[in-house]
Amino acid sequence: MTAPAATQSQSVRAEITAANQRFIDAFSRGDVEALARCYTPDAQLLPANSDVVQGTAAIADFWRMVLGLGIASGRLETSEIEQHEDTVIETGRYYLSTSSGDEADRGKYLVVWHRHDGEWRLHRDIWNTSKPAA
Amino acid sequence: MTAPAATQSQSVRAEITAANQRFIDAFSRGDVEALARCYTPDAQLLPANSDVVQGTAAIADFWRMVLGLGIASGRLETSEIEQHEDTVIETGRYYLSTSSGDEADRGKYLVVWHRHDGEWRLHRDIWNTSKPAA
Numbered sequence: 180m181t182a183p184a185a186t187q188s189q190s191v192r193a194e195i196t197a198a199n200q201r202f203i204d205a206f207s208r209g210d211v212e213a214l215a216r217c218y219t220p221d222a223q224l225l226p227a228n229s230d231v232v233q234g235t236a237a238i239a240d241f242w243r244m245v246l247g248l249g250i251a252s253g254r255l256e257t258s259e260i261e262q263h264e265d266t267v268i269e270t271g272r273y274y275l276s277t278s279s280g281d282e283a284d285r286g287k288y289l290v291v292w293h294r295h296d297g298e299w300r301l302h303r304d305i306w307n308t309s310k311p312a313a
Numbered sequence: 314m315t316a317p318a319a320t321q322s323q324s325v326r327a328e329i330t331a332a333n334q335r336f337i338d339a340f341s342r343g344d345v346e347a348l349a350r351c352y353t354p355d356a357q358l359l360p361a362n363s364d365v366v367q368g369t370a371a372i373a374d375f376w377r378m379v380l381g382l383g384i385a386s387g388r389l390e391t392s393e394i395e396q397h398e399d400t401v402i403e404t405g406r407y408y409l410s411t412s413s414g415d416e417a418d419r420g421k422y423l424v425v426w427h428r429h430d431g432e433w434r435l436h437r438d439i440w441n442t443s444k445p446a447a
Binding site: 226229289291306 | 362365395402421422423437443444446
């Protein structure tokens with residue numbers, strides 16, 4: 180037997196969808212301070228071609244760098260949610276576009292969310308491209 | 314306040330270390346069937362430059378392909394464990410070597426483990442390289 184499925188209430192899924200929308204809205208506005216506030220204070224990004232990026236200031240710098248590459252908007256699509264009280268494990272797909280609307284990247288992600296000050300924040304954030312190797 | 318830290322007993326850390334060692338031993342032997350048995354039956358790999366790889370047969374095929382690239386051994390280093398009953402979230406670093414001992418890759422991973430039939434198995438497995446982009 181596999182571990183029993185954890186609670187996956189519709190309301191948590193809606194809360195994570197809303198938190199992802201706040202993230203995407205901040206991204207589309209180019210508001211890296213708001214983006215960084217979507218994360219817990221001790222959050223870690225695990226981006227490809229980089230060491231671990233830890234903490235609010237480094238996370239803001241990372242997204243500033245990404246926006247500087249001409250990536251202008253994104254879309255997140257949740258595949259699955261596994262909840263354990265104040266922790267949610269989410270897998271999904273991301274789609275990034277340039278300002279001219281071309282596809283900049285598409286891939287998969289796994290985010291560990293923690294409830295922090297009453298709201299869901301990204302705590303661990305790892306993703307990679309689904310595009311073929313160059 | 315951040316969500317209270319989940320249970321992180323020494324014994325669970327030791328169990329995950331042992332499960333990782335079984336994985337690495339199977340990898341070093343080139344035993345893809347044993348590797349696939351380290352995963353839950355409904356496990357997913359999320360490798361870069363690929364769509365999601367789901368299920369035992371597809372996971373065996375994936376590792377057969379990796380071994381075919383000349384990657385001969387690996388090392389896993391756990392950074393952090395967060396346990397929620399029969400689920401463990403592990404982050405860490407990996408190091409892969411060729412048969413001649415050269416570094417093939419190094420990077421970061423996040424694994425969601427589920428307890429399945431009394432043993433810890435990888436359920437979601439995502440990683441990416443820490444090497445600079447080519």
